[in-house]
Amino acid sequence: MLSLNRVDAAIGNIPILRDISFSVGPAETVALVGRNGAGKTTLLRTIMGFTDSRGEMRFDGRDLQAVAPHLRPGMGIGYAPEDRRLFSRFTITENILLPAQVAGLDQAETSRRLERIHLVLPELRDLGPRPAGSVSGGQGKMVALGRALILSTRLLLLDEPFQGLAPVLANRYAEALGKLREIDPTLAIVITESNPHLLRSFASRTITVERGQIDSDVVHDRLSA
Numbered sequence: 001m002l003s004l005n006r007v008d009a010a011i012g013n014i015p016i017l018r019d020i021s022f023s024v025g026p027a028e029t030v031a032l033v034g035r036n037g038a039g040k041t042t043l044l045r046t047i048m049g050f051t052d053s054r055g056e057m058r059f060d061g062r063d064l065q066a067v068a069p070h071l072r073p074g075m076g077i078g079y080a081p082e083d084r085r086l087f088s089r090f091t092i093t094e095n096i097l098l099p100a101q102v103a104g105l106d107q108a109e110t111s112r113r114l115e116r117i118h119l120v121l122p123e124l125r126d127l128g129p130r131p132a133g134s135v136s137g138g139q140g141k142m143v144a145l146g147r148a149l150i151l152s153t154r155l156l157l158l159d160e161p162f163q164g165l166a167p168v169l170a171n172r173y174a175e176a177l178g179k180l181r182e183i184d185p186t187l188a189i190v191i192t193e194s195n196p197h198l199l200r201s202f203a204s205r206t207i208t209v210e211r212g213q214i215d216s217d218v219v220h221d222r223l224s225a
């Protein structure tokens with residue numbers, strides 16, 4: 001589904017990623033781990049088209065480099081950046097629906113997808129009419145997950161979703177991901193995290209990034225776990 005082959009990426013003139021090659025298939029949950037500053041965020045931003053990158057990136061057989069960044073979400077890629085970037089004066093529901101409007105989804109499909117989000121995150125149904133600026137940081141992360149889900153029919157990219165979450169909300173977030181996996185078994189999920197142990201229980205594979213390069217790529221053998 002997604003494959004990167006010898007990808008380099010720079011921010012401005014500063015090279016950040018070097019020689020990145022990996023692929024992610026349907027139904028995989030990949031933990032992308034590495035220290036702060038290793039390049040995890042830059043890797044997700046490169047897939048979304050927000051860096052100067054070279055090398056080959058393909059998604060569902062298409063050359064991703066040839067697809068403008070604003071059109072990539074419409075291919076079925078949802079992205080929740082580390083900083084949530086919610087529009088504080090818009091309601092929670094308006095924030096969630098925004099990517100669908102930008103992608104030109106029709107009303108029926110948009111409603112169907114909102115239902116799917118409410119199945120995964122029922123709390124967003126009640127919170128829906130509230131302005132996004134009025135919710136806590138932790139609730140904001142749930143909203144950001146909901147917003148990423150509206151377009152993620154194929155691939156979901158989550159940047160350090162557990163960072164700064166109180167334990168009770170971290171558990172709730174993990175539970176929501178479990179529910180998502182249950183209702184959408186073929187979705188591919190990539191989650192970045194600096195703590196290599198945190199995602200071990202639900203990632204099927206761990207890719208470690210070190211100083212802008214892939215250090216290891218390990219598929220977990222669930223039968224022997």
Ligand SMILES: Nc1ncnc2c1ncn2[C@@H]1O[C@H](COP(=O)(O)OP(=O)(O)OP(=O)(O)O)[C@@H](O)[C@H]1O
Nearest residue numbers: 011014016034035036037038039040041042043194
């Ligand atoms: N706008 C920028 N300009 C210059 N350098 C940058 C910029 N953004 C990131 N970097 C550098 O790129 C490297 C990788 O950063 P990145 O944010 O991708 O790491 P990360 O693994 O996601 O870490 P973190 O957990 O701290 O977010 C770091 O050395 C960082 O200083």
